[in-house]
Amino acid sequence: MKQFFRTLFGKISLIFLLLIFILGATEVFISVKSSVNYVCEASQKLNYSLARDLAHRFEPMLKDSLNYNAINSTIKELMVMNPKVDIYLVDKHGHLIAYFEKPEKIKRKMINIEPIRDFVKESSYGSLPIFGDDPLDKTRRKVFSAAPITIGKNEQGYLYVILASARYELAAEGIRGSYILKTSAIALSTILVFGAVVGMIFFFFVTKRLRQVTHTVRAFEQGDYSQRLPVTSDDEVSELAAAFNRMADTIQKNIRDMERNAILRRELIANISHDLRSPLSSIQGYIETVLMKDDRLSKDERKKFLETILKNVTNLSQLVQELFDLSKFDAKESKPNREPFSIADLTQDVVLKFQPIAEGLNIHLVTKLPVNLPFVYADIGMIERVLSNLIDNALRYTESGGKVTVRLERINADCVRISISDTGKGIPEKDLPYVFDRFYRVEKSRTRNSVEGSGLGLAIAKKIVEAHNSIIKVESKLNSGTVFYFDLKTYQKEKDKNPRLFVHRL
Ligand SMILES: Nc1ncnc2c1ncn2[C@@H]1O[C@H](COP(=O)(O)OP(=O)(O)OP(=O)(O)O)[C@@H](O)[C@H]1O
Ligand SMILES: [Mg+2]
Incomplete structure (x- = not known):
């Protein structure tokens, strides 16, 4: 397996699979995120006037002095009827005035008032969803509905209704999470399997030509100089093949030249020794004869023998001179x-x-x-x-x-x-x-x-x-x-x- 990922085919396949996985995961993340956003926007739009509708129920309890008991029991009653919402009464700075929760569950006594102000503006419907602070959680922000409300004589306050309350959200998140995760897991594994099969078949054929190059180069390296690569198109691999073929032609020609030169050199040495040996042995023969038959030779015979010796010596020195001249031409000295x-x-x-x-x-x-x-x-x-x-x-x-x-x-x-x-x-x-x-x-x-x-x-x-x-x-x-x-x-x-x-x- 390790060996497989060392090959180009393995590396390309791995990168390709990783890429599919990252793209798939990003796609799933974006679709989950946008579906959550969609749910939030839909829920906020559907409940846009919920706070305003509820506000008139509280008005009698806020007129002169705050009737906390009445307020709390109204909140409780409303929340029992609609478990999806959390209802809060806040003053104009965002301080919580009344709520139906155990005090230890409240994580912030003051919330950011800006989102509420934005929400109650006339034109806010178009810019939904607007997220506001959740008093039950220090970091989380949620969609809400809000309505201005007059507290006491002239004090401005707001009825703040968190949509999808903590309890409801827990249940809904579970259902949604499992559903979305299941669909995404199926989608992602389908993409992965399909991509892996198609991609690997494709890469197998692309890298097949490279493997052929390696195979041919190896055979060439091991001495089969007739090996050449097919040049089928004009892509990069074919360019490489053509370059290899040209290189192989040059190497093969050089090897042939070297072999021919080696043969020529051997022949040259054989020829030189032959051409030197014949006149030399002839000279030797005549000199031995002259020495052996010294006084038995006539004057004419002696002259004839010496002339033959001289002729051979002249030929020899001419041959040596010619060889010398040729080697000077070879060395570019002449x-x-x-x-x-x-x-x-x-x-x-x-x-x-x-x-x-x-x-x-x-x-x-x-x-x-x-x-x-x-x-x-x-x-x-x-x-x-x-x-x-x-x-x-x-x-x-x-x-x-x-x-x-x-x-x-x-x-x-x-x-x-x-x-x-x-x-x-x-x-x-x-x-x-x-x-x-x-x-x-x-x-x-x-x-x-x-x-x-x-x-x-x-x-x-x-x-x-x-x-x-x-x-x-x-x-x-x-x-x-x-x-x-x-x-x-x-x-x-x-x-x-x-x-x-x-x-x-x-
Ligand atoms: N005019 C010619 N007619 C026919 N054959 C020739 C002629 N000139 C050269 N040759 C052939 O070419 C060969 C090579 O010639 P080259 O002159 O190189 O060598 P050579 O005459 O044999 O020896 P040398 O080195 O003494 O000249 C000769 O041996 C001969 O066979
Ligand atoms: Mg000649």
Whole structure:
């Protein structure tokens, strides 16, 4: 039970029941009070002229001197005939002159005269009920009837008739009390039972959705990240549900990213160790051979072995350098050192560098450069590296007799597009989204027969282009060719630094 009232449903129900009870009790109190007032007003109006009617009975006894015996016996006689009233004779200040009660029962010898004066005024009928002091009780006030009366020669007094005398009231109150209380108890318990049943059903359904929220949040907390809440309307609970769903989406995405990152990190370490181990064991093997066969090796053989060792060492140091560069980009330590330069001149230089290799592979390497290209504003060393990586790939993955085209285009006032296309073997569609991932190679085998490469070239190119606030994109068709392209911002005199003439570095 204690547990029940700790729940929101319990608390709302309890407050609701208390509210019904307080409202019901107030209603009963007001209706009892107004029914008592009604009875008083009705009784005072019905007996409005009672005192005046009785007054003439007393007049003969008050004329010259007060005839107490006669007065008392008249009062007694009247009260026996009508037990509902108490009759008093009062002077103009409110002092009691005559009454029919044992003196010890009289609690006040003087009563407030103001209500009596108000009552005997002509216009008093409209302002009933008027309550006056009850001589039998120090605090209680009651409805009455009163009439002016002349005492002695010229003394003003009043006949004061309390309606519903003490005896009568005791009996009447008992009857009324039990009747009203019984009706109110029935009404109140009906309201309570009805209110409790209807209210609790209603609150049960309202809080049901909150319980569903708790249930879902708990399941989510325990690892079921697919849990979502239904958003059925636009009330506060649905708003809460929608907010929870958004939060759950974000958390689920972050968890997936974290899991993917963990897998990538494991793969990265495996790839690095593989790529370091292969050239290292090759170096080790050749050195051991040279040492073992020392004097049995011909001069040419020794030279060939040492060249292989040197090639592996060069590859190793290049791999380490590339890894180092990538980690610098990741740590945002490598920032492009921008300057204005001629992209056309740079492209020609790089292509010139690759021309002998292309000729050796029997690949046609051409440039398409429009005249009057504006300067671009970028890091010349970094862009040279991107161009080299892309041309290197194009040559590497294109068969003999193919063609590689390096094209520059001005696509709008602000941008120059650089694209490197080839007629090579292309990249399968499923691999396209991953070619920029580090160590990703379409040809997974890392044997000596396959095209060599560590799978870092495009990852570095992507990082460099992104550092220039641009995006590198790829389009490819299997067995017909691939194109990589990215845009560079042109040099704007007002915004960027002064131009510097491109210096040929070859
Ligand atoms: N022009 C291209 N045509 C076909 N496949 C390509 C082309 N360029 C890249 N690829 C594919 O994308 C993969 C990733 O290229 P990336 O340059 O990152 O690595 P790599 O060339 O294998 O090694 P390296 O780090 O030495 O450049 C390549 O292994 C290759 O499978
Ligand atoms: Mg490459």
